[in-house]
Amino acid sequence: MCGIVGYVGRRQAQDVLLSGLEKLEYRGYDSAGVAIFEDGEVRVEKSVGRLAVLGDALIAHPVRGNQGIGHTRWATHGRPSNENAHPHADCSRAFVVVHNGIIENYQSLREQLMESGHSFASETDTEIVAHLLEEAWTGDLFSTVLAVLPNLRGAYALAIMAKDEPGKLIAVRKQSPLVIGLGDGEQFLASDIPALLEYTRDVYILEDGELAVLEADRVACYDLAGNPVGKEIFNVTWDAVAAEKGGYEHFMLKEIHEQPKAVRDTLSGRIAEDGSAVTLGELDLSEEVVQSIDRIHIVACGTSYHAGLVGKVAIETLARIPVDVEIASEYRYRNPIVTDRTLILVISQSGETADTLAALRNAKMAGNRVMAITNVVGSSAAREADHVLVTWAGPEISVASTKAYTTQLIALYLFATYLGQIKGTLASDERAKLLNALLDLPLKIDEVLKTAPAIETIARDFSSWDDAFFLGRGLDFAVALEGALKYKEISYIHAEAYPAGELKHGTLALITEDVPVIALVTQDELYEKTVSNIKEVKARDAHVLALAWVGDEEIGKSVDRVLYVPRTLPFLAPVLLVAPLQLLAYYASVARGNDVDKPRNLAKSVTVE
Numbered sequence: 001m002c003g004i005v006g007y008v009g010r011r012q013a014q015d016v017l018l019s020g021l022e023k024l025e026y027r028g029y030d031s032a033g034v035a036i037f038e039d040g041e042v043r044v045e046k047s048v049g050r051l052a053v054l055g056d057a058l059i060a061h062p063v064r065g066n067q068g069i070g071h072t073r074w075a076t077h078g079r080p081s082n083e084n085a086h087p088h089a090d091c092s093r094a095f096v097v098v099h100n101g102i103i104e105n106y107q108s109l110r111e112q113l114m115e116s117g118h119s120f121a122s123e124t125d126t127e128i129v130a131h132l133l134e135e136a137w138t139g140d141l142f143s144t145v146l147a148v149l150p151n152l153r154g155a156y157a158l159a160i161m162a163k164d165e166p167g168k169l170i171a172v173r174k175q176s177p178l179v180i181g182l183g184d185g186e187q188f189l190a191s192d193i194p195a196l197l198e199y200t201r202d203v204y205i206l207e208d209g210e211l212a213v214l215e216a217d218r219v220a221c222y223d224l225a226g227n228p229v230g231k232e233i234f235n236v237t238w239d240a241v242a243a244e245k246g247g248y249e250h251f252m253l254k255e256i257h258e259q260p261k262a263v264r265d266t267l268s269g270r271i272a273e274d275g276s277a278v279t280l281g282e283l284d285l286s287e288e289v290v291q292s293i294d295r296i297h298i299v300a301c302g303t304s305y306h307a308g309l310v311g312k313v314a315i316e317t318l319a320r321i322p323v324d325v326e327i328a329s330e331y332r333y334r335n336p337i338v339t340d341r342t343l344i345l346v347i348s349q350s351g352e353t354a355d356t357l358a359a360l361r362n363a364k365m366a367g368n369r370v371m372a373i374t375n376v377v378g379s380s381a382a383r384e385a386d387h388v389l390v391t392w393a394g395p396e397i398s399v400a401s402t403k404a405y406t407t408q409l410i411a412l413y414l415f416a417t418y419l420g421q422i423k424g425t426l427a428s429d430e431r432a433k434l435l436n437a438l439l440d441l442p443l444k445i446d447e448v449l450k451t452a453p454a455i456e457t458i459a460r461d462f463s464s465w466d467d468a469f470f471l472g473r474g475l476d477f478a479v480a481l482e483g484a485l486k487y488k489e490i491s492y493i494h495a496e497a498y499p500a501g502e503l504k505h506g507t508l509a510l511i512t513e514d515v516p517v518i519a520l521v522t523q524d525e526l527y528e529k530t531v532s533n534i535k536e537v538k539a540r541d542a543h544v545l546a547l548a549w550v551g552d553e554e555i556g557k558s559v560d561r562v563l564y565v566p567r568t569l570p571f572l573a574p575v576l577l578v579a580p581l582q583l584l585a586y587y588a589s590v591a592r593g594n595d596v597d598k599p600r601n602l603a604k605s606v607t608v609e
Contacts, residue, residue: 003025004070004191005024005195006068007187009066010066013037013067014064018034023195023198024072031046031047031084033045033047037068038065042096045061046085046087048081049080051072069160077125088126090130097126097133099156099158103126103128125154133148140165146211156176157171157176158172160172173206173208179192181196181202185217186199187218189214203233203235208380256579258394259406259579260445260446263445263575267442275436276428276431277431278417283418289369290422291423294341295321295324297331297344299360300356302401303485304349304353304401305328309325309478310475314571344359344369348381350375351374371387372389374391375391375394397597400486409575409578414438441568448565449583455583458561459591463591468516469542470520471500473530473533474523474526477497482578482581487581492589500534501533512540512541514541514543517543517544518546518584519537520547520577521552522573531555535558549567
């Protein structure tokens, strides 16, 4: 959560900080602030509300200086307010700090500091860091920071400045991402790469447990014991324009329409030219290791968890390996039964999801083999896992994940096929049929997206209802879960997904006249049973929208409306079903006047528990 930027150099820091924060506002947007050196003093300006509020204040009363730090907040400790907005300072205002993450022992530290005479201006855990620096001041910022860090428990990224050391900015990373942009006579800091691309493509990615000192003409990196650490420059190759809206009203709509390209890119180079086999050399996973795998635990959160449910079916069907799908925030606190033949597969769009990373690290500490599916090459998950399969979705800015989910599905289908290919559980003719169908998906998604006007009309009608139920069987149910999540997180309409066969076990009590039901009907072997379940809700006067294959004329006799998707293998139906569900949620949110890209109470990267 939250976004951090920092700058030291020759430009006006205010301009750099506001520009960077604008790129990071998707990470948090209930307040924002900056601290900038001006005429030998550190001036702090912050505002509750969106970044534009702070921007307007700084336009009216600009801060002139060439060094500063900034922050856009997603509240964890303390409600959104001017007092709780970052940056935070100590009693004497000698130190200013911005922070992502959570200081887990902040309450006990706060009590100790208050006993020592410190007074606090906010409810946040972040402010205690500034007071600890004041308490431990050695006359040197670097040594003071090193002295304070052992007192902090939790996950955090920190950017720190001291009034007595102008021209110097210190950054610390512990389980929360930070990157340093390298310039000529200037240096940049951010919690995510898009904030830097306007200025540089050469970056250092701070590893967990590293500290950096930024000055205009140099960057030095250290471990938390103060020992120098060598860093390799990471060159960012993707286009900064990819993070702009490109003419669409919202990032979410743009990213929904980018799905054909994202799927094509994720497939690219991973299927043999003759379409007969999957090639995943990047995994560095030997045939011997694959043959030894006898169970897989898929661990993820939210949308990635829903992708994992589809992955379970894909792997069990194609490779005949049993798969458990686990919610990361639960899995990390269990004592799962694993052996040296169990593969832990973590899925995270950002590669920085706190609970998923904790599960990854617990597995590594226990000696388990870990594979990651992620969209971010330089992320923690990508660096720490034994094997990595990257989804080439490109930057995803909207809080509601769309193309990341679709490319996760593609990665899972490819991985499942790869496992079946090596284990000999997938016949060559079936494999070729499946891979050809995968290659056809981008064009079929394009066809689905052309139905957007019809979906918009339906969504406008549905937007006046306060509830919605999503039903499906088999893979259709797995996608129904994701459809319901999208619907509630951006339209704020209560939505639930159920296996259609579970209706009689309680859910029918909630079905009354005109309650909207979205029924997914693409699993051929379960078609008649799903239609029977649809008739059960129609008998209670529900309003039913079905998603079905093009050419299915029968389904129209049992429902009120139908959205058709082009036929593919039922096994691959999730890839085509999710786009109309995303559009349904999007247009319902627009009809209700919501801020689609920044739904209330949510942030893009969940980097705290």
